[in-house]
Amino acid sequence: MDMLLFQLEKNSEKPLYEQLYNGLKEAIITKKITVGEKLPSKRKLADFLNISQTTIEIAYAQLLAEGYIMSRSRVGYFVEEIDELPYVQQDTAITISEQPKKKVYTIDFNPSSIDIDSFPFQIWRKYAKELLDNTSKALLLAGEPQGELSLRTEIAHYLYQSRGVICSPEQIVIGSGTEQLLPMILRLFDDHTCFALENPGYPAVHRMFSQHKRHVYPIAVDGEGIIIHELEKTTADVVYITPSHQFPTGAVLSATRRAQALNWAAQSSSRYIIEDDYDSEFRYSGKPIPALHALDRNDKVIYMSTFTKSLMPSLRVAYFVLPPKLLATYNDIFSYYSSTVPRFDQHIVANFMRDGHFAKHLNRMRKIYRKKHDKLTTALEQYTQAIHITGEQAGMHILLDVQHSLTEQQLQQLAREADIGIYPLSTYYLHATPTTKTQFLLGFGGIPVHEIETAIETLMDCWAIKKNT
Structure with missing residues (x-):
C-alpha cells in the first residue's frame, strides 16, 4: 500500500x-x-x-x-x-429540508391548549411510582387487545354517571388518539359506504377520510349544529358529528336536531352516527346536556371521546363505544389487534379514576375554565360595537365574529406581527367556501386567567378596535 x-x-x-x-x-x-x-x-x-x-x-x-x-x-x-x-x-450530500418549527406566540389563543399549571402532578406521580415495581411485572407483557379491563370498566362507570351512556366494558376499545381509532371505525364499513362530515369541522378528520379514500359529503352547520335536512339530501350512511360542542363553531346540537339525527339513523340498518364528545366535560350555562348516545334506543351511535382536554394531550388515550352489531364486526376484523396504549399508562389512568381523583380534577378544572371563560367574555363585552361572540356555552374556545374593513387573512397577519396566535374559521372548512364573514377561534384554556384581559386588549389594539363608547 x-x-x-x-x-x-x-x-x-x-x-x-x-x-x-x-x-x-x-x-x-x-x-x-x-x-x-x-x-x-x-x-x-x-x-x-x-x-x-x-x-x-x-x-x-x-x-x-x-x-x-x-x-x-x-x-x-x-x-x-x-x-x-x-x-x-x-x-x-443530499440536503434534507427541516420541518418548520411551530411558532411560539407571546399570546396564543390556540383552541387545543389546556391549563398545564393545574395538573395534579403529585397524585399522578404517586400512582406511577406504585406501578413501577416487581408487583407490576405482568404489565411488561402484552395486554388485552381492546385495552385493559380495569380502564374500560372505569370509563364505562364514568360515561354512565356523567354522560348518561349505558355500555359494558366489552363494548369499549381503547387506542392512542382519534387518529388511530377513527380509521378503525372506517374499516367496520364496506368500501362503498358514503360518509358525511360537519362543515366546518376538524381538518384532521377530513384528511383521515380522504387518506382512506372514503366518499365524504360536507354538511353545513348553523347555530343549532349540523343541518339534518341537508344530510337527508345525500346518500350518506354514516355521519360524524360533535353534538355537545360543535367544532369549531361551538354550536350545541338542539333537541330538535338530535331527534332528527336519531330518526335519520333509524331509517336504515346501514346508517350510523359517530358522536365525538371531545370536550363535553366543560359547560358554562344551563344543565349538562346528555350525550346523543344516551338518547339512542336503536344502537345507532358510535360514541368517541378522549382524555386530551380533561387530562392532557400527550397522554394519547382515547376510546370508542361500539353498538353490539358493530362489536361483532370489530371482533372479526381486528382479531390480530393489539392495544397501542402502554399498559402502565392505562393502569395509571384507571387507578386515578377508581380512587375519585379524576372526578376531583374535573371539578377543579371546570371552576378554573369557567373563570377564564367569564374573564374572556367580560373583556370582549367592551368591544361589542365591532365584535360578536358565539359558541360560549361550553368547551375551551369561543367564536369571534369581527366587523372590520380588513380581511380575515389581513387581521391574522396583524395579530402575528403583534406576536399573537389567532385561528381563522375559514381554515376549518372542508372545501373553499366563499364567505364575507371574518371569524376567529379564540381558545382560552392555555392562557393564565390574570393575563386574559391584557391579551384581549392587545389583540384589539393591533386591530385598531376601540372600546364601546
Whole structure:
C-alpha cells in the first residue's frame, strides 16, 4: 500500500486518529485500497507518519469494529470485502429540508391548549411510582387487545354517571388518539359506504377520510349544529358529528336536531352516527346536556371521546363505544389487534379514576375554565360595537365574529406581527367556501386567567378596535 496516500494535519482541531480513520475508510470505499490488501503494521505506519502507535491502534480498532478491515492473528490487518455503502461525499450530500418549527406566540389563543399549571402532578406521580415495581411485572407483557379491563370498566362507570351512556366494558376499545381509532371505525364499513362530515369541522378528520379514500359529503352547520335536512339530501350512511360542542363553531346540537339525527339513523340498518364528545366535560350555562348516545334506543351511535382536554394531550388515550352489531364486526376484523396504549399508562389512568381523583380534577378544572371563560367574555363585552361572540356555552374556545374593513387573512397577519396566535374559521372548512364573514377561534384554556384581559386588549389594539363608547 502506498503510505503516501495520507497526509495528516497535526495543527487541526480534529484528532490525528480520526483523520487517519477517515482517510483509510475513504480509500477502502473508493477502492484505492483493494479488498484483501494488507495494511501497514502499526510500527511502520507510525514511523512513516511520525505519530504514535497508539494513534494507529485507535484508528485500526475503529475500522475493525465497523467491518472495513479484518484481523488475522500474528499476521496483521487486511481490507475486508464490503457491500455497497450508503456513503456520500460531503460536497454531494443530499440536503434534507427541516420541518418548520411551530411558532411560539407571546399570546396564543390556540383552541387545543389546556391549563398545564393545574395538573395534579403529585397524585399522578404517586400512582406511577406504585406501578413501577416487581408487583407490576405482568404489565411488561402484552395486554388485552381492546385495552385493559380495569380502564374500560372505569370509563364505562364514568360515561354512565356523567354522560348518561349505558355500555359494558366489552363494548369499549381503547387506542392512542382519534387518529388511530377513527380509521378503525372506517374499516367496520364496506368500501362503498358514503360518509358525511360537519362543515366546518376538524381538518384532521377530513384528511383521515380522504387518506382512506372514503366518499365524504360536507354538511353545513348553523347555530343549532349540523343541518339534518341537508344530510337527508345525500346518500350518506354514516355521519360524524360533535353534538355537545360543535367544532369549531361551538354550536350545541338542539333537541330538535338530535331527534332528527336519531330518526335519520333509524331509517336504515346501514346508517350510523359517530358522536365525538371531545370536550363535553366543560359547560358554562344551563344543565349538562346528555350525550346523543344516551338518547339512542336503536344502537345507532358510535360514541368517541378522549382524555386530551380533561387530562392532557400527550397522554394519547382515547376510546370508542361500539353498538353490539358493530362489536361483532370489530371482533372479526381486528382479531390480530393489539392495544397501542402502554399498559402502565392505562393502569395509571384507571387507578386515578377508581380512587375519585379524576372526578376531583374535573371539578377543579371546570371552576378554573369557567373563570377564564367569564374573564374572556367580560373583556370582549367592551368591544361589542365591532365584535360578536358565539359558541360560549361550553368547551375551551369561543367564536369571534369581527366587523372590520380588513380581511380575515389581513387581521391574522396583524395579530402575528403583534406576536399573537389567532385561528381563522375559514381554515376549518372542508372545501373553499366563499364567505364575507371574518371569524376567529379564540381558545382560552392555555392562557393564565390574570393575563386574559391584557391579551384581549392587545389583540384589539393591533386591530385598531376601540372600546364601546
